Amino acid sequence: MKKTAFIFLICCLSASLGAQTTQKPPLHGKHWMAITGKPLGATAGAMIFSQGGNAIDASCAMLAAVCTMWDVLSWGGETQALIYNPHTQKVIAINAMGIAPTGATVDFFKEKDMQYPPEFGPLAATTPGTPGGLMTMLAEYGTMSLEQVLAPAMEMAKGYPIEAQTANMIENRKDLIKGWPHSKKVFLPHLGEEREAPHAGEIFVQEDLYQTLKKLVDTEKAALAAGKTRKEAIYEAYDRFYKGDIAEEIVRGTREQGGLFTMEDLSKWKVKIEEPLSTNYKGIEVYKLQEWTQGPVLLQTLNILENFDLKSMGYNSANYINTVYQAMNLAFADRDFYYGDPDFSPKSPMKGLLSKEYAKQRAKLIQEKNDPEMGPGDPYPFQNEKNPFLHLLEKRKNDLAYYQPELPIQGPDDPFLKQFQSGTTSIQAADKDGWVVSITPSGGWIPAVIAGNTGIGLSQRMQSFVLDEALNPFNLLEPGKRPRVTLTPSMALKDGKPFLSFAVQGGDTQDQDLLQLFLNMVEFGMTVQEASEAANIHSYQMQSSFGAHESKPGSITLNSAVPAWVRNDLKNRGYKMNFLERTSGPLNAIWFDWKHSSFWGGSSNHGEDYGIAW
Template identity: 85%
Template sequence: MVKKLKLLVILCSLINLGFAQTQKPPLHGKHWMAITGKPLGATAGAMIFNQGGNAVDAACAMLGAVCTMWDVLSWGGETQALIFNPKTGKVIAINAMGIAPTGATVEFFKEKDMPYPPEFGPLAATTPGTPGGLMTMLAEYGTMSLEQVLAPAMQMAKGYPIEAQAANMIEKGKDQIKQWPYSKKVFLPHLGEEREAPYAGEVFVQEDLYQTLKKLVDAEKQALAQGKSRKEAIYAANERFYKGDIAQEIVRGTREQGGLFTMEDLAKWKVKIEEPLSVNYKGIEVYKLQEWTQGPALLQSLNILENFDLKAMGYNSAQYINTVYQTMSLAFADRDFYYGDPDFEPKSPMKGLLSKEYAKERAKLIQEKNDPKIGPGDPYPFQGGKNPFLDLLEKRNESLAYHEPELPISGPEDPFLKQFQSGTTSIQTADAEGWVVSVTPSGGWIPAVLAGNTGVGLSQRMQSWVLDPVINPFNVLEPGKRPRVTLTPSMALKDGKPFLSFAVQGGDTQDQDLLQLFLNMVEFGMTVQEASEAANIHSYQMQSSFGAHEIKPGSVTLNSQVPAWVRTDLKKRGYKMDFQDRTSGPLNAIWFDWKHGTFWGGSSNNGEDYGIAW
């Protein structure tokens, strides 16, 4: 009897720690691995791998597939990626974020009495980035033709059984969709009936999109017939999309519906291949995209957390949650004020923000009770400079209306929460040669405006800019500029070799989930699947990048498994809590088992994400 009781106590402890048997089995592979937001998307990657493609080829095919199946994004959205090149041993950053079109100025939106650019519609759209991102990755680092990697997407555009999630999103958004004639034509096949959207499992046809993709393949074929190389032929297709007849229809159709795109906007836009940012956490090099994303906030968080013994606190203890929560508050407060497009002035003070010394100073601000007035710091002295925006910083802190509602979040359908966690998808691939790809594409989610007869859904990323420099002088809207986005793939190397490739959907919660997944593995020894399903926390003590850009200090979502004594402790510390059964992303990750020469794949139980491996 005593032995049974001891076993029961141990089992209960493991459940509370999140180490119980996972709801999804981990993926195991030796040759390749493909994980993304939908099973059909992962299948597209498997098809390419089985044809001899590498991880970049597979990631491009998966990107095309998930855009076609409207997995919370479309072809007119944006793509950002990290790629590990085994030939150089370096991590490469892909910036395929669109830009603000001509005429998209602060004055334009203020004249319309908009405090921020809109959430939906033609005026919410940055220029399309995903097609250029896909073709650039394929041309530079892939091995296959555009025709080969677009084959799954083209088959789907001809008709595929639509999933319930997308079909129901169309039905919910049909009143907005009806405002846009080209969207109405495609999305609402049962117009006038009680349900006007497709039914789950119904074959959903996108003939206009198919024709657009066929034009890209035709351009590639013509270039190859002229003796062009594989790479040159792919860029010929890229040229047709951004400067040819496809661009003309995108511009015509967008402007007809009230948008601002010009041919020059599309023609002058280019994908940027960049150096990623990185920090070292206990011997592991963690890589993120530059400060035009929120990615450096995770790096800042790791620098701050290095000053604490997290393992001794215990996984998801009140002390641990309090420390991680306030660390994220400090890092994201800096994100909210200092991050922006590095191609424009002023330049973000990234050297100071990512310095270990600055992190030590920020760590000193963490208290036993939560501080709802945590604000941005001053990183300039840590890079040998003087802050030119101290006056704006003071005004910002005074202007933010801090409020502490009793019930800040009312559940998954809460309008604030839906904005804060605005979706995307993530793509993870790896192969035996050593190529690794982590992508978080987004934009053009339902309800989306279709750009004329192209079948291309336009982005909604304009809303991530601010119009007032008091909020963030580095992220003020300008034509030609990229917004500071939430999209944030991640990669980590150990001893110069891939250790972890990871990404997640979920708007402003992305780097919160990614930080906790990383800590779950590094500090608490979880497997990648355990870490993907583990009970994360979500903070709202940072400014939302969407809608009205709200902030809810002290608000935290906890997993329903968090025990009563932790809840009581956190309440005493000043937290306003709500609870959800699943708080893990959905995260997707690949861990590299160098001891056995295999891949481990993790995909959380908080969504339809999953993968396939061999």
């Protein structure tokens, strides 16, 4: 009897171990799920859920927390979100991207002998978007007060044990930080010592930021006491940030350090609640933000890949990698030339770009060997118009400066690779009532200029503009304009219900990883955690959205586990390969199990992303 029981136990243990195909276990939840880039951030979301908040409330708390702990972003950055509203059964897009300030013109930067706006400093800053985005989402779709949602972040601002990754980033960039007095005051508590940044685990205090957040809460409380509704009271706080004394200090502190912000820049800026763009891939509706982000790249790539039998090729076979790589490059080439702020003229030809017929035309360009000179197409005929920029396309084609056949990537520490994949964070939340939130916030990463005595670290997103119309006439810098950003939350519905909510950090690789997560699940039947950890590929044939906007045509990052025969095949097709042990993002995602009325959460085994569910 004992022997039988022992054998039964071993069999059960073996079955259990055999079922674990991932390095991290999947999350499972019945009532709610909260996932973001840091454990403390996920805990903030869990705290709000446990107090009865919905997914909007929890995601706003996570956003506030990760901004406060500098998870490769800060409060002066930008927020992009997709929200599924269970009452309307529609996906809503939140555009909380800041704008180029007054005086930020092409001529201004060219007179400074710059090819692009700078990577760091006060002239790299667009106006703050995240505070407005958070307050708008909370006011329109949340249930809690701003005071409740900001409570975890405010406690952290009073002091939290800083993580080694952030503390070391401060130490490594302290030479830049010392050039900005308000940043030096916050980031370098040990000036004059060998290590001037905080130590890992040291209690990191941000008193100025705490006072700024307290002003928002005090304004809300006063409005509620005066008889205002919850929504009205939150918008009173919004106005104080963008039109009141907080705005005045942001403008003063930014201009003091050489920036261009004006009070009018902040007071006229508004969060936009928009219609998302979408496409249907094999019965699944996939949603992305509009073309002021790179999000439509994913939709275009899916349209192209719909013309191939990916499943029969086999996951990460040479044929599969070659097809996906070139499809991405075709879509990204269009991104580099046609995407920009739709509020400005010229208007991006999105109808043509997202046309299935245009995708069929582009799909015919995919060859057995890689083409390092794949360029933008002409989508205008697919919306019954004539392309007014054919002369610029011809100039690009004949100018080798736009196709930079440089050396392949030189290992994981290659500066180009680090910049190209530079991260932010992502936030995923869902609840039992049907609310779903996908956010990719960013901006104000270390080293950040802090605006005066506000504790607000400013965005560096100006560098995503171009100063030469031949590069992209739609993303040419103008005051009041939003740059075309890499930030790109995603959501998918199937049979009219949420199917997948997903986002990732990683600069220009974001929609590459998101595409492969989606295909891993839809084409190859992976679970959300398997798909989050899977061996993705990365292309660098598109122009980087940062720094000098470089590209490396023909270069590809592969997972170290890719077998020799696949490597040899790709080498013969003209690829310049480099290898990394982990190539999955880090991705964060929620899959909706309607059969069992539960959530599955996935979070890559790459970085510190973390989730909590109940």
